Amino acid sequence: MSVLMAQQDIRTHTIAVLVDNEAGVLARVIGLFSGRGYNIESLTVAEVDAAEHLSRITLVTSGTPMVIEQIKAQLGRLVPVRKVSDLTVEGPSVSRELALIKVVGGGEKRIESLRIADIFRANVVDSSHDSFVFEIVGKTEKLDAFIKLMEPLGLAEISRTGVAAIARGNTAL
């Protein structure tokens, strides 16, 4: 029964983790995921409270409900972890990702890339005679769609931040 269950119902979850910003804390989280065979689809981390030395890690992972519960419990028992919140199930949330995308080329393709960037509200943050660097902010799907459209237009390099996410409404982690 559980073997069957393990193959069904795999969903993507965004998990916010508040941690003490001490040496090795990120290695602990990443080591937990690799050691136990969990997926990391995206991971962002930065200090969010300098006075309290707190960092926030936003993880996007996927798994069955049982695996997701395991991931949260395993994260929760790391000593420097203060809070674990599953933004996917604990009410509505907003998530954003930023990407810098370099498109190289000239002629029609160059003009077309600029036109699509305009539609996607991507900004040009660097330009040369034969290249653009676009900056785009949005949900992961929007970035994916934009990148796909840039592929035939001279897509040369992508730098993505990974997802940052936060719950809607007046509650705080």
Added chain:
Amino acid sequence: MSETQLNGAEIILKALADQGVEVVFGYPGGAVLPIYDALFKQNRIRHVLVRHEQGAVHMAEGYARSTGKVGVVLVTSGPGATNAVTGLTDALMDSIPIVCLTGQVPTHLIGNDAFQEADTTGITRQCTKHNYLVKEPDRLARTIHEAFVVAGTGRPGPVVIDLPKDILMGKAPYVPAARVKHRSYKPQLKGDIKQIEQAVELMGKAERPIFYIGGGVVNSGPDAAKLLTSFVRSTGFPITSTLMGLGAYPASDQQFLGMLGMHGTYEANLAMHGCDLMICIGARFDDRVTGRLDAFAPNSKKIHVDIDPSSINKNVPVDIGIVGDVAHVIEDMIRVWKAKQVRPAQKALAAWWGQIDQWKGRNSLAYKATDTIIKPQYAIQRLYEATKDRDTYITTEVGQHQMWAAQFYKFEEPNRWMTSGGLGTMGYGFPSALGVQVAHPESLVIDIAGEASFMMNLQEMGTATQYNLPVKVFILNNQYMGMVRQWQELLHGSRYSESYCEALPDFVKLADSFGWMGLTVDKPANLDDAIRAMIESDKPVLLDVHVDPSENCYPMIPSGAAHNEMLMNSEDTAGTQVSDQGMMLV
């Protein structure tokens, strides 16, 4: 400056003393010399000099598991730390509280591939509950106090503190333990009372219930075992235990079905398979216990009590998962049970016991005794009879002898049984026995060993001699890595690839060379005398028992099989086809 400044090494010893540490198991080296110098200048804390750092950690494990205290290890940088890794992993898997101090090259050399440098916090991150690298002398006392809290509370485990040499020489004021509060670490002790009420309600309705307990009961402390025993008796339910839980419930009690799992009793495994309510307390549904997961206790509701939330629903989904300390939760269960005046379903329970007694009738631990050759099971039975009325502690190595010890030695109380369950570390039992003997100098401490396992850490014989630790090593010598040979017989057409130990030493001469007493026995008729001589000696003794080299450990759930698909003896094995999936399992 208002506060007295101490150097780092002095701070460490003061902090250890404040934590109630009596003994440290260690081995010196360049990076920890300042600590050894500070040790030399005081007489509050004893140091036991080991012969290999792995031995130090196992000694600390034996010390911890037999006392309930945190075991302390001190090793140098580089190889000192890497040699400790197996012991640390063992302690992590079996939830044993250890604080391991490792030396490190001075902070300005970290990352330079300095002499005897290893990235100790990097290497031990996955095999400790937590680890620290101390980079300021000011953090030292605080870190040590915090480490003891992390190691010893919640689900216990090993904690490493990596100590660069300049930190040991640097000066700082001392911070007492009472002033240290951890920011995020707060294990949950009390269980959710609503869930406990639901659990008790299920117990009142159950027709075929079973308690399945594990090492968490032992770790929760002696009160937990007492509360559990009284609660189980008031329910009248059958109870089985994992390898790690043995002794938490008295083995001689009528309700006890023996150990469950791969080499558990027929009645314990079939009762697990047929139960309608499983009450799992401080165990973790390990693969040695569950067998094939999709056929594990298929028609049961499951209650799981564990202090570690990540143990709940990890391998087996349960109906009620209660996060909390075993003693606290059982205390509440007893209260609710009494308050609600729960009466178990007596008629159904009587029928259930009728069924269990039938299974017991199979006498699954039976073996064919002879008077020409010593059967290993017989050896343990005789050892048990000779030592059961004494103040005895038993440790084991890993393999067939370990399973026979678990099957045939009956433990009546917790903390008397030290074995490597999760990691399965050959070489664990002997140093562990030394740690137990350090903690209980007047008690009888016996390592039930196989010759192959004993050879993995026999250098600690020197430690026993140096500190006058009169441990007894009871070797069931079959000249094979018995469990490997058994699996080769079962799974690989009896091709005994590299499982025969050629060139074993003369164990009597070996014992002699370390100043021990060495004995050997190969006839059943002489066994009792040999055991008596071993017990009565006030020296460390190595008793080399030559046992039947072909004996296998039964009953057995073969890999990939379910609880109700047990092999009872070697005749049973003949027609067995282990599935391809089973072949892949360890």
